[in-house]
Amino acid sequence: MAKYLGKRLLQSLIAILGITIIVFLVLNIAGDPVALMLPETASFEEIAAMREKMGYNDPIFVQYFRFLGNALHGDFGMSYNYGVPALQIVLERVPATVTLALAAMGISLLIGIPAGIISAVKRNTVLDTVIRSLALLGQCVPAFWLGIMMMLLFSVKLKLLPTSGFDSWSALFMPAFTLGVFTAATITRMLRSNMIEIMSKEYIDVAKAKGLKNFAVVMKHAFKNALSSVLTVVGLQIAGLLGGSVITETVFSWPGIGRLLVQSINNSDFMVVEVIVILMAVTFVVVNFIVDVLYCVINPRIRLQ
Amino acid sequence: MWKSLKDSKTGLIGVIIVLVVFITAVTATLIVPYDPAKQDLVNKLMNPVFAGGTTKHLLGTDQLGRDILSRIIYGSRVTILVAFSGTICAGILGITLGALAGYYGKWVDSVIMRIVDIQLSFPFVLLALFVAAVLGRSLRNIILIAAISNWVQYARLIRGEILSVREMEYIEAIRSVGGKNGRIILYHIIPNVISPVIVQATLGMARIILMEASLSYLGLGVPLEIPTWGRMLSDGRDYMLTNPWLAILPGIAITVTVLGVNLMGDWLRDYLDPKLNV
Numbered sequence: 206m207a208k209y210l211g212k213r214l215l216q217s218l219i220a221i222l223g224i225t226i227i228v229f230l231v232l233n234i235a236g237d238p239v240a241l242m243l244p245e246t247a248s249f250e251e252i253a254a255m256r257e258k259m260g261y262n263d264p265i266f267v268q269y270f271r272f273l274g275n276a277l278h279g280d281f282g283m284s285y286n287y288g289v290p291a292l293q294i295v296l297e298r299v300p301a302t303v304t305l306a307l308a309a310m311g312i313s314l315l316i317g318i319p320a321g322i323i324s325a326v327k328r329n330t331v332l333d334t335v336i337r338s339l340a341l342l343g344q345c346v347p348a349f350w351l352g353i354m355m356m357l358l359f360s361v362k363l364k365l366l367p368t369s370g371f372d373s374w375s376a377l378f379m380p381a382f383t384l385g386v387f388t389a390a391t392i393t394r395m396l397r398s399n400m401i402e403i404m405s406k407e408y409i410d411v412a413k414a415k416g417l418k419n420f421a422v423v424m425k426h427a428f429k430n431a432l433s434s435v436l437t438v439v440g441l442q443i444a445g446l447l448g449g450s451v452i453t454e455t456v457f458s459w460p461g462i463g464r465l466l467v468q469s470i471n472n473s474d475f476m477v478v479e480v481i482v483i484l485m486a487v488t489f490v491v492v493n494f495i496v497d498v499l500y501c502v503i504n505p506r507i508r509l510q
Numbered sequence: 511m512w513k514s515l516k517d518s519k520t521g522l523i524g525v526i527i528v529l530v531v532f533i534t535a536v537t538a539t540l541i542v543p544y545d546p547a548k549q550d551l552v553n554k555l556m557n558p559v560f561a562g563g564t565t566k567h568l569l570g571t572d573q574l575g576r577d578i579l580s581r582i583i584y585g586s587r588v589t590i591l592v593a594f595s596g597t598i599c600a601g602i603l604g605i606t607l608g609a610l611a612g613y614y615g616k617w618v619d620s621v622i623m624r625i626v627d628i629q630l631s632f633p634f635v636l637l638a639l640f641v642a643a644v645l646g647r648s649l650r651n652i653i654l655i656a657a658i659s660n661w662v663q664y665a666r667l668i669r670g671e672i673l674s675v676r677e678m679e680y681i682e683a684i685r686s687v688g689g690k691n692g693r694i695i696l697y698h699i700i701p702n703v704i705s706p707v708i709v710q711a712t713l714g715m716a717r718i719i720l721m722e723a724s725l726s727y728l729g730l731g732v733p734l735e736i737p738t739w740g741r742m743l744s745d746g747r748d749y750m751l752t753n754p755w756l757a758i759l760p761g762i763a764i765t766v767t768v769l770g771v772n773l774m775g776d777w778l779r780d781y782l783d784p785k786l787n788v
Contacts, residue, residue, distance in 0.1 A: 219627070231640065
């Protein structure tokens with residue numbers, strides 16, 4: 206197991222390194238940051254002097270290693286827009302996104318797990334059909350539209366929830382639900398098919414033959430074995446949640462890094478874009494590494510291999 | 511195939527939806543009642559006919575008096591074009607790289623699979639946003655984004671299949687009679703794995719449609735003058751209080767199309783790959 210985890214750790218590190226290379230190269234293609242930093246009236250000589258001073262005339266790999274070295278020290282350069290370190294701007298917004306993503310994940314587990322289990326146990330009943338239809342729909346509805354429709358219903362028509370804001374539980378509900386729907390639908394569908402497969406195994410028949418109550422069979426014998434599939438979905442959906450937060454935060458004016466990313470792209474504030482992209486990608490790699498570790502913990506079969 | 515489709519009600523619905531959207535997109539210029547860009551400020555912000563509007567504009571008009579039905583019909587063109595070309599480009603890229611990785615193994619495999627890892631560690635929307643921001647707005651860039659963010663699934667699928675058949679006797683037999691590598695991959699391996707690829711392509715198409723709509727919504731999609739469903743929705747948002755239909759209708763168009771593609775994908779999976787069916 207230690208060997209496996211060591212290999213996974215190495216893979217994660219390579220992935221993170223690759224991400225920094227891509228981000229660096231793409232932003233290099235994106236254009237000359239010097240022209241953006243100086244006022245429009247700057248002369249050609251001034252721009253040339255600034256380029257030399259900032260080190261943009263060095264060979265590209267020298268620039269990359271300098272970028273990487275600075276990044277390891279937490280120095281991603283200054284935001285053109287705010288005039289303060291880009292990392293600081295981004296870190297200020299992180300709690301809002303983390304709150305939103307955790308709430309969305311919570312909601313999706315709260316909906317997805319019971320829905321998946323019920324749908325599998327009550328297979329081919331009306332309830333199952335309803336759950337499956339809703340789950341399918343949940344994977345088809347664009348998040349931004351769902352967000353707007355919820356605003357129309359809950360804020361405009363029923364006047365129950367605020368359309369935006371950041372300071373209350375009621376303000377959190379709609380964005381978190383919007384963001385969590387796709388994941389909830391994915392968990393439901395995945396868990397259902399997994400549970401159905403497990404329920405046909407012989408050990409389930411044995412458990413039933415022992416006279417165990419149906420509930421105990423489903424929860425202790427079937428669900429426990431299907432749990433690893435849920436964990437995989439959760440790991441993979443972290444990417445979806447981080448990416449989805451970009452759209453959900455824009456729809457609900459949520460002050461997180463997703464909305465900051467869109468704003469920074471529109472303002473060509475590339476230093477901030479860089480920090481957010483790297484931060485999100487690294488988070489995803491780290492979360493998936495943790496998921497793999499947990500996988501070994503909850504599933505002894507993997508541990509033994 | 512026809513019988514299987516007739517037996518699967520949801521599959522049939524899916525195929526019909528996809529066909530309708532496809533035909534609408536292809537014949538858009540012939541069937542639109544108005545020029546989708548034509549402004550008519552006298553008749554702006556009209557409700558659809560079922561919500562108190564007139565039959566002159568069946569789905570109403572937007573803030574500039576443009577006909578919503580015409581714009582939705584035109585919007586389907588971007589959706590279909592991006593979905594199909596994006597899927598084809600992603601498929602070609604993924605199949606080629608996956609085949610190389612699986613067949614040649616060793617360092618070729620290591621390099622390609624590390625690229626896959628890196629690619630997978632970029633959230634889908636993030637990658638799309640990043641590329642859109644850097645390369646700018648154009649139809650070609652959106653298709654490019656769709657291709658780069660979707661090739662991985664094909665590559666993994668093909669690589670896995672090739673690894674499992676590479677050492678099989680029939681491949682060895684072809685090799686022993688002098689079959690070349692390219693020919694073996696193209697004629698003897700790929701036909702064996704085409705079913706899961708088709709299923710993957712349909713599901714990938716649904717993702718691409720949602721991605722294109724999201725990018726258009728964020729203003730990072732195709733150029734602003736081309737009508738798209740995502741763009742219409744984001745414009746309509748500003749009139750949510752007075753004219754909610756402006757945001758509701760394009761959303762329905764997106765949802766129904768994605769639903770159709772997904773239903774078709776589910777049916778294709780059951781039909782082509784019965785062992786996957788649970």
